[in-house]
Amino acid sequence: MIVGSGHVATLIREIDRYLASLQSAQGVTAVRQSLAPYLDQPAQARPVPENAVVAQHLGTALDALRPSHPALAQAIGAACGELEWISYRLYDPDQIGAAFIAGHAYAELIGPGAAVDAPELALGVFIIAPHILYRDHRHPAPELYAPLTGPHGWRFGVDQPLMVKPAHQPVWNQPMAPHMTKVGPVPFLCIYGWTADVEAPATVIPADDWPALEALRLEV
Ligand SMILES: [Fe+2]
Numbered sequence: 001m002i003v004g005s006g007h008v009a010t011l012i013r014e015i016d017r018y019l020a021s022l023q024s025a026q027g028v029t030a031v032r033q034s035l036a037p038y039l040d041q042p043a044q045a046r047p048v049p050e051n052a053v054v055a056q057h058l059g060t061a062l063d064a065l066r067p068s069h070p071a072l073a074q075a076i077g078a079a080c081g082e083l084e085w086i087s088y089r090l091y092d093p094d095q096i097g098a099a100f101i102a103g104h105a106y107a108e109l110i111g112p113g114a115a116v117d118a119p120e121l122a123l124g125v126f127i128i129a130p131h132i133l134y135r136d137h138r139h140p141a142p143e144l145y146a147p148l149t150g151p152h153g154w155r156f157g158v159d160q161p162l163m164v165k166p167a168h169q170p171v172w173n174q175p176m177a178p179h180m181t182k183v184g185p186v187p188f189l190c191i192y193g194w195t196a197d198v199e200a201p202a203t204v205i206p207a208d209d210w211p212a213l214e215a216l217r218l219e220v
Helices: 006-020 028-038 052-065 070-082 098-102 210-215
Strands: 104-111 122-128 133-138 143-147 152-155 163-165 171-173 179-182 188-194
Touching (some): 006 028, 006 070, 133 210
Antiparallel strands (some): 143 171, 152 163
């Protein structure tokens, strides 16, 4: 039986409203154009047993988001139990590392087989536990990250320096562009959007400084 979820549809509208507030950022227009046809489509609720990362960290992330973006925090919290929170399964576990596997979850709102089924767009909410390193990787899909919490560390190439970005400063990754995220003390909560090649897998890019980056602790 398909159960329509008003909370998920509301969250999609709230995300579009949020993205509109970032209008000048690279990639935002592309994602909003891709999701526009799905704004008023019914969404399927597909709850699964409680995800450990979500149970432990989503509340903290929403507490950080709520003062500046109460409607978005409310919409994520309301939809949370109707979403299928999962781990990304296409990495080699040895390459991406056990800490990342155990320390992240995402829920796809729009995408192939998602709450709103779409063939050429992937839009969802992504959470990573504090201090986790999401190792260098890349994928054919062009990608928007819109972080709702911060600060978090980023680098865009294994030979590039780590830079720290605050919440609400989006990142646009061109197809196959390398990127890495070092989560700060607050759980990393973000909206992600892939606007093409959504079923092509991501791959890890080896680097020899992951132990130091995994031990690193960013300050607030
Ligand atoms: Fe990515």
